[in-house]
Amino acid sequence: MALTLLIFLLVYVAMGFGKLPGFKVDRTGAAIVGALAVMVAGGISPKAAWESIDYASVGMLFGLMVVSSAFVVSGFYAWTAERVALLPVSAPVLLAVLVGVGGGLSALLTNDVVVVAMTPLLVSLTLARGLNPVPFLLAFCFAANTGSAGTLIGSPQNMIAAQQLGLSFNGFLAIAGLPALASLPLVWGIVALIYRGRWTLPQGAGAPGPDSAPAAPAVPLNRVETAKAGLVTLLVVAAFIFSDWPRELIALGAAGVLLINRQIASRDLLAHVDGDLLLLIMGLFVVNAAMAATGLPQELLGGLRATGLNLDDPLALYLVGGALSNIVGNNPAVMLLIPFLTPGQDAEALGAALALGTGFSSNLIVFGSLAGIIVVEQAAACGVKISFGEFARAGVPVTLACMAMAAGWIVLIAP
Template structure:
């Protein structure tokens, strides 16, 4: 039991710090090494480890990555970013467009993929226009995180929670869609207030020269991806077939192509994220066999913290996600939640808690890390405090309003 607990703690320390202290092992590596270590010391059998992996969730996530990848390969993301960033409107209106586009695309095509695909071009175009990229990038990032909480396919953690709690696409949309929609004007209002009079780039900022290349849009491939996505969402809403089978079927259709190599689409799949999730399934299952998590939850319930109470779960997931990350938080909590009449509210609590709190700090989400790193590559420094000054109030206001929403549902 002691070794199992030690391995578990080391894995989640890596989730929090982004690596194992003293070693060059990132989150994915830590999850895989942790899973192998659990097998090696006998904390979990090979068959139990295989059974612990929720292949429905993995299949759903993989299929949706292929769907989103088809849009990336067709040039849609680059084309959309160029169209948005070159609009001849005031900075405040341009920010509003950034936020709406980010929120809508992220709710349908998964937030992390959208941010990874569109951020580099948004940096280049805002710099070329003499605009300060920071408020636009932060708005785009925050909207991707908050706008995605309203749908089952908006983020990996939503997919994990919905699969574990047996919540349908339309059920999650009903309980989380309105807060996700309300979050977008909140993001816009706070950033406009904080960056009033700071829309243009300072001359002292050392930025690398930017060359804007007009993106080429493959209209036929984009249309194909759009049709498949619309059909996929409609079938999700109808809830007549298993979600993972629908997503994998959509992926298969998009991979069958005469002009685009399947390998190019597969390159858009985040294999590291899939491996991380599979590793954590095994690590968490091994830890569960010790009985320690069950004992801890029983003690917490006795003290008044019941994770099967949506409001308690909401605040717990919001706090944990800024320590170990969104996906690990959901995976850590869902095995101990009760499905049933309260499943929709619990799923909403997880989606809103992890999604809205992830804007507090840079490492709270992959979207935040991507935005900061892409900006740095172009000579724009977004420090921890710069990010937190905008992200903290955005997260606090969204969390505060969502707490009331969850209380009433």
């Protein structure tokens, strides 16, 4: 038991710091090494470890990543970024459009893929207009995180929560969609207020440095492939809404359709699938199962209930999930909490609490979400620096406003 606990703690230290201190082992490496270690240490048998991996969650996430990748290779994201950035509108209006686009795309497609595809393009296009890229990148990132909280397919943590709690697409949307939509004006208003009068760069500031990587050339729009990806996406959403087919089979079937292609190589589609994230999730399933087998988490939760903190209360879960996601990351936070919930008639409220708590709180600091890390790192590669303080200066008020709004909503809908 002691060895399993030590391995568990080391894995989640790596989740919090982004790597295992003193080693070149990132989050994914820590999850995989941790899974192997608990098996070798006897904390869980290989058979039990394999069975602990929720293939339905992993399968649905993989399938939807392939669907989102189809929009990357067809040039849709590049086309969208260019059309939006070149609109003949003022900077505040352009910011509003980007917030709407970021939130909308992330609600229907995996938010991390959307951010990966569009960040370098937004940097180059805003610089070409003489604009300061920072407020536009931050608002796009914040909107991608909050907008994605509104649907079951908006983010990996939503998919995991929905699969584990048995939530329907319609039920999830009905209870999480409105606060996710309401978050977008808050994102726009706060970022616009903070950056008022600073829409353009000072002379020489923000220009790509000599060591910065040039932005990759935009993929030209393939209208046929974009239309195909769009049709498949609509069919996936329709199947989620109107059928009772297993969601993982719907997503995997859609991925199979898109991978069979005469114009685009399957390896090009699969290159945009976040394999590291899939491995991280699989490793954490094993590590968490080994920890649960010790009985320690159950004892801890029993003690917390005795003090009045009940994770089956949506508001308590919302606050704990939000705090935990800024310590270990939103996906690990959901995976830590889900096994210890006992949802009944309030399953949809608990799912919304997890999605909104982990989605809205992830804008607090750079490392609160994968989207935030992607934006900062890709912007730096293009020569635009977004410091920890710069991110937090906008992220803290955005997070506090969105969290307060969603807390009121959860109190209103909680049974």
